[in-house]
Amino acid sequence: MPVIEVSDLRKSYGDKKAVDGVSFGVEDGEIFGILGPNGAGKTTTVECVEGLRRPDGGSVRVAGYDPVADRDAVTRILGAQLQESELQPKITAGEALELYAACYPDPADWRDLAERLGLTEKLGTRFAKLSGGQKQRLSIALALVGNPRIVVLDELTTGLDPRARRDTWRIVEDIRDRGVTVLLVTHFMEEAQHLCDRIALIDQGRITALDTPAGLIGRTASSTAISFMPSVPLETRLLADLPAVGSVAEQDGRIVAHGTDETVHALLSLLTGQGVTAHQLRITEASLDDAYLDLTGTDR
Ligand SMILES: Nc1ncnc2c1ncn2[C@@H]1O[C@H](COP(=O)(O)OP(=O)(O)OP(=O)(O)O)[C@@H](O)[C@H]1O
Numbered sequence: 271m272p273v274i275e276v277s278d279l280r281k282s283y284g285d286k287k288a289v290d291g292v293s294f295g296v297e298d299g300e301i302f303g304i305l306g307p308n309g310a311g312k313t314t315t316v317e318c319v320e321g322l323r324r325p326d327g328g329s330v331r332v333a334g335y336d337p338v339a340d341r342d343a344v345t346r347i348l349g350a351q352l353q354e355s356e357l358q359p360k361i362t363a364g365e366a367l368e369l370y371a372a373c374y375p376d377p378a379d380w381r382d383l384a385e386r387l388g389l390t391e392k393l394g395t396r397f398a399k400l401s402g403g404q405k406q407r408l409s410i411a412l413a414l415v416g417n418p419r420i421v422v423l424d425e426l427t428t429g430l431d432p433r434a435r436r437d438t439w440r441i442v443e444d445i446r447d448r449g450v451t452v453l454l455v456t457h458f459m460e461e462a463q464h465l466c467d468r469i470a471l472i473d474q475g476r477i478t479a480l481d482t483p484a485g486l487i488g489r490t491a492s493s494t495a496i497s498f499m500p501s502v503p504l505e506t507r508l509l510a511d512l513p514a515v516g517s518v519a520e521q522d523g524r525i526v527a528h529g530t531d532e533t534v535h536a537l538l539s540l541l542t543g544q545g546v547t548a549h550q551l552r553i554t555e556a557s558l559d560d561a562y563l564d565l566t567g568t569d570r
Pocket residue numbers: 283286287288306307308309310311312313314315
């Protein structure tokens with residue numbers, strides 16, 4: 271049974287329909303991603319899950335509780351990342367953790383949590399003096415200090431360098447491995463592809479696709495790109511008749527065709543038959559990026 275159930279959720283701000291009939295279920299122990307362009311309604315959706323916004327229509331249940339009516343029960347089982355502005359610049363990392371731990375009936379050992387998140391050295395440092403990555407790790411620690419069953423992470427790696435982003439991914443995987451369900455809002459395809467068990471793609475307040483990362487990629491029309499330099503000039507028209515071929519283009523002597531596995535096999539036989547060698551042959555699978563562009567029709 272899903273630990274989070276959202277059905278036909280609706281929320282408007284004045285005339286603006288921010289969330290327009292969103293439904294999904296998050297299973298216990300999974301990392302569920304919400305992905306979509308700016309203004310798609312991601313934050314509004316998770317704020318309804320957190321009980322920070324009252325839906326106009328539809329229903330949200332977190333472990334069976336209504337996040338607005340049963341706010342206290344939901345607060346005990348759901349940890350949310352704080353916005354940066356919610357912490358006083360002069361509070362130290364250790365003071366913040368101790369203060370937040372005191373708010374919960376069964377808190378985690380905050381020193382142990384700080385250790386796991388690599389913050390032990392920074393416990394005496396004021397919040398304003400922490401780096402971007404350290405602030406993010408502290409906000410994750412604060413989301414976990416109440417020992418939640420579910421944690422909501424919104425844009426957790428925005429502004430981090432690639433190494434800090436990878437470190438944060440490991441932390442999220444560690445959280446999941448400890449049995450915590452993760453609801454993750456992200457803009458980053460690579461992050462969603464790497465971390466999420468399933469992803470809901472949201473666009474203009476509606477879910478346009480909900481699947482595993484591999485499932486979403488499989489939905490793209492041309493999931494494989496094949497590119498090579500033919501040993502002798504080759505008429506691209508020959509390639510246009512290949513099975514399942516999407517597009518064929520030539521630039522500076524390099525041919526790029528999009529298609530499926532079937533296209534790759536047929537292309538290699540065709541080249542062999544023609545006595546053409548494919549130099550610098552590259553076969554690349556579509557990424558979640560390609561699937562995203564295909565499924566949302568958005569050019570970011
Ligand atoms: N408090 C508010 N008042 C009025 N309009 C709002 C408010 N919050 C969000 N909106 C509007 O509702 C829509 C959805 O916003 P939301 O923040 O949920 O999207 P998002 O997908 O999280 O976007 P982003 O990726 O940019 O954070 C946007 O058009 C936004 O401008």
